[in-house]
Amino acid sequence: MDAITGAWQWLTTAANWAGEKGVWHRLGEHVQLSAVCLALACLMALPVALWLGHIGKGGALAVNLSNVGRAVPTFAVLVLLTLSPLGTQGDWPTVIALVLFAVPPLLTNAYLGMREADRDVVEAARGMGMSGPQLLLRVEIPLAYPLIMTGIRSATVQVVATATLAALAGGGGLGRIITAGFGNYDTAQVVAGALLVAVLALVVEGALVLVDRFFDPMRGRRRGRRTAREAGPGAGPGEVGPGGSGRSDASAGSGRSPGAPGSGGDDDVVALGKLA
């Protein structure tokens, strides 16, 4: 319990919040870095994923990217980039590493969301004479929305966690409070920093769940459809989702690689475990 009282004292000391090494500054760095990298990753990954999903190609790429990404340690990538010539370019190694690890969940989930959009509905829309862009914007993207958002959520959690690790490679952010604490054998500071990081991660995750619910184009309609389709005991495993959001999530499904990419895209399940 010493550690907790120590951490509490650390957190309630005003001096620890102010200045260059203070919490506010580190939090600002952390949030700014995460937001920039997430935006960059979304700009890069989502258009590609939506387009690949729309034309129905590139499934193997989207699936394997996540499988390979999981095997590469974020810490190793951060350090390798720091030691590379890029290491002298300020924040660039961190930015590249963060974007790199945010892309797979975005790409894979958005692609799968597009492919899992009910084919009958898509065909019907096409039959009604919708053009390609109309189909994309008014049918496929709304149907893919849950998985697109899941991708954004996993990518965000990923980015916030990796930004913490950036401190190990000399970057800024809240992780710096933890590494500095380890450096000084200051357990109180280590625990205080860890609490701050954990709270930030949970707050961000919670905020995204709310954003997700608020913007859901099928709000209030989806559940009826699902229960109709998956009636019966022990229905979809998607129903065990966190916070009762009741949806399947591609980011940690079976580690199975697809038997034949492109064939029956609806059961190409991909997995992305925790990376950082």
Added chain:
Amino acid sequence: MRGIAAGPGCLQANDWICGEYVRTRSQELVDATLQHIGITVVSVVIGLLVAFPLALAARRWRGAAGPVLGLTTVLYTVPSLAMFALLTPVFGVSAAVVVTGLVLYSLTILVRNILAGLEAVPADVREAARGMGYGSARLLFGVELPLALPALVAGVRIATVSTVAMTTIGSVVGYGGLGNLIASGMEGFFKAEVLTASVLCVLLALIADLLLLGLQRLLTPWTRTQRPGRLRTRRGARTAKVVA
């Protein structure tokens, strides 16, 4: 970046790829790799031992499912550096910090996959076993568990691969296996050490994944013979879809 042509002078030149480094520090590399494997294996095994009863409880009592899944999801959201830092005062600077953190992370995937695997067992199969006089323990271990095995192994594969990668972060408390070499290489600006350790780490993850895949094939021979009849396999595959 210079290529493999690195001769004996590669240590002085601080090349990325250096045979001399691997030769002269082979003992260090072997020790780090063994520590890495040890931490990973212990974490995943303990993770399985904890996840299994949790999954059973979540299935048995509907009320327990929400809290169990919710708690593991919350733990999963906590960044690893923070997790290890929070566990340090509890266990001191020891391997237990890293193992405990990794166990907590593996629970999320393992509990969900075991639960999904068990719930995907067709109700008529369960009924048939009951009708044949199977008790609940025999039903679980003789019928349900084998049928849930593909989903379970899929979970173990994901958990293992990400555990191998995350073990490196254990270097903050000095128990990161190959991560220790990455950290010391970073401090000394020693490129060969960082790259060699990183590559070994990725290789370790890939080898572990292949071994588990092989294990699954061995344990569930029926999934191979049933390939032509797609119906059953497809159904199994769909239900193995789980949440992170």
